[in-house]
Amino acid sequence: MTSPADSVSWSAPFDGDLGDDLALALRLADAADAVSMARFDAADLEVSLKADASHVTEADLATERAIRGILAAERPSDGILGEEFGTSGDVTRQWIVDPIDGTANYLKGIPMWTTLIALAIDGVPRVGVASQPALGRRWWAATGLGAWTNVPGAEARRLQVSGVDRIEDASVSFQSIEQWDEVGRSDDLLRLSRAVWRDRGYGDTWPYMLLAEGRLEFVAEFGVKEYDIAALVPIITEAGGRFTDIDGADSIASRSSLATNGILHTPFLSLLTSAT
Known part of the structure; x- marks a missing residue:
């Protein structure tokens, strides 16, 4: 797949308001967490192999369906690229979804797995949410709105990379x-x-x-x-x-x-x- 971002600098200024899109992405993550956690570490979890020999669980499929259902209702003109159900719609505004990143951990009952939700505009990822419900952690960001994480028992904390220079x-x-x-x-x-x-x-x-x-x-x-x-x-x-x-x-x-x-x-x- 060729991305429009291949010819666009990600540091280029962006004038749009992404507040509503970020709010939607966070609601998508809430819905995804409810579905994925309902089957996490289940003794009867259904697991199969895809054509590339990687694993897929019933939770991967159900979680992506839940995300797609909300997008179909609230953003019907936006496109979607998902790991389990492929690409549909326009790529100008495209939601990019990995319902369970770390399926091997998920099916083993290891809590290190994540739902990833992004919105790319003209090929550039502008909104991102990474949710790890089994650990109660979430990180989110949108261009111009900063990057944040939840802190148990406290307000969200703004993220900042290190200043290490060697x-x-x-x-x-x-x-x-x-x-x-x-x-x-x-x-x-x-x-x-x-x-x-x-x-x-x-x-x-x-x-x-x-x-x-x-x-x-x-x-x-x-x-x-x-x-x-x-x-x-x-x-x-x-x-x-x-x-x-x-x-x-x-x-x-x-x-x-x-x-x-x-x-x-x-x-x-x-x-x-x-x-x-």
């Missing part, structure tokens, strides 16, 4: 060794791990949110689809960070991602492409 002081997450090895970049990963203060493979959505909270300085992965990362873009960028593909391009269609605290984005790009 690679040797950085804490990074690389998702998995297998991802890097599959694309022939295991040497780059080893060089990265030797250059930074701390490296861990936290996996899926959570490390991006740790970056937005100022707890990590770098997250990268390969093999990602638009629905895996679109919601993360506005959260990272509104928190002051930078989000590109692994080569530094503003794209969610390149099948790779690189998120940093912004200060270290160019140094990390240089490190990953330097000769051994």
